[in-house]
Amino acid sequence: MHFVPLFGNDPCGDGLAQTLEIDGILSDRWRTLSGLRPDMPASAIRKLYPRARKHGNAWWLITAYSPIDDGGYFAPITAKVKDGQLTGFDVWVGGAGE
Secondary structure, three states: OOEHHHOOOOOOOOOEEEEEEEOOOOHHHOOOOOOOOOOOHHHHHHHHOOOOOOEEEEEEEEEEEOOOOOOOEEEEEEEEEOOOOOEEEEEOOOOOOO
């Protein structure tokens, strides 16, 4: 979990969650609502998320639009892939005032 300091506050004490990284030994306990979880083959991404888009070694499972600043599209949930296997997720929390 990544915390962001806002308004000069200590991010370890009064920080707000910005993003989550789900990977490592216990990551296989986490799964998306569609059933995608770490250690699944990368081919499962397209089966469970037909609209997913590949961006480098990651897949944007869901695409959303943010009107913040100049606006633009971003991925609230990104699946990370290595050697054809799903290794984890990056999740945008946006709890830091967005």
